[in-house]
Amino acid sequence: MSSLDAFQEKMAASGLPPLLSRRHAASPFLAEVVTRDLGPLRLAGLVTPEGECFRDARSAREADGELWQIDLVTRGRVRAEQGGGTAVLGPSDLILVDPIRPVRFDSSATASVTMLVPRRLLRLRPGDADRLAGVRVRGDRGPGALVAALVGDMARSLSGFSAEEADRSAAAVIELVAVALSAQLGDPRPASDEALRARIVGFIEARLPDRNLGPAAVAAAHHMSLRRLHRLFEDQPLTVAALIRRRRLERCRAELAGSARTVAAVAARWGFADPAHFSRLFKATYGYSPAALTSNKRARAVKASPGRPRDDGG
Incomplete structure (x- = not known):
């Protein structure tokens, strides 16, 4: 689509947490968003031009507090800021975003996948969530690489699943994401x-x-x-x-x-x-x-x- 207003309307209709535009270098504005569901997961493939967007406390929605947002960069570069930290993401890198906290993205022309996961399924301790939000998870090695490959492929093709297959596949993805986040913490202490x-x-x-x-x-x-x-x-x-x-x-x-x-x-x-x-x-x-x-x-x-x-x- 060639209109920022049309893109923001489609973003709002997609169910993704809201983002406000600050600047975009492209003229005309060229962007796209395609959403697909897999059981309890929602995946959105996004293509966006170079620019900056943000979410502040006023634009956050209470309902999004039931979700975690995981972003995967598939093309381009993204600078993300949340919780006082800054992460610079390249292709295959991931980041956990709290959708009800302020966040800012500054990116080149980018393709990415956003995955929304119910918090009740991806259970993170409050302290761990604070340590992980806004931190780069490398997608070129370890469990992060498995998540990046799997989510990138899923976003391109999510047809032909029965309801049971969708639920079981989503459960496998959520477990793999949990493993990648646990590895990122690198915490040797046993869980309580x-x-x-x-x-x-x-x-x-x-x-x-x-x-x-x-x-x-x-x-x-x-x-x-x-x-x-x-x-x-x-x-x-x-x-x-x-x-x-x-x-x-x-x-x-x-x-x-x-x-x-x-x-x-x-x-x-x-x-x-x-x-x-x-x-x-x-x-x-x-x-x-x-x-x-x-x-x-x-x-x-x-x-x-x-x-x-x-x-x-x-």
Whole structure:
């Protein structure tokens, strides 16, 4: 597009955190933004001319506080400032940006990918987030290189995924991003039990559709024994298995109340292989069957729709 105003309108419609333009060298203004979703992730490919943009405290949106923003430079150079630090990024470099804090970008003509990740899935301790925001993550080596290659390819082609495939692929990307950020910290101290539990809960949330998700898989993914995992949750309201089951039921109930999918389809989507077992578990948890939930929804829809007139015009 050849208009700064048109580009800003498209940026606003894309759901990306807002940025204000300060200057741009190109005339006419040539830029583009293309957004794609992969499960809970939103990816935006951007092409922008040389210039400067920023976000101040007044333009930040409260809703963006639920997200982390990860930017990948694929072409050009970017100077980013946030949290009192400055990062100079080249091709394949990444940066974690807090979308509700002031930030400034000064760049050459650039192509980049912005990835928005729900904070509940990429669980960072507050102190770690402060250390990471606005810091260059090298994309030419280590886990940063894997993230850069994967996200760059994903932004170009995100078609043909089923809902389950999209969720599982997004979970893999989020885990790889977490590894790259942890490597950037270079902190040899073991995580506290609270931080480790938070990361495990995030891992579980991102993988609920996976039928193989269970305590053994969770323990293996976090390089610990089953005994250590169970001890980690022994003073919590739910065991690991019960937490997985409860979160899956919550997702199923929300989807059954808001979609037209069948009980069996929703159960399968969230990791329940046996619809009959799912129905018994659902009723034991909520006091009514999942079929009753879908029946009530259909009844409300029929009641809300206008009735057909009788032959006598009544």
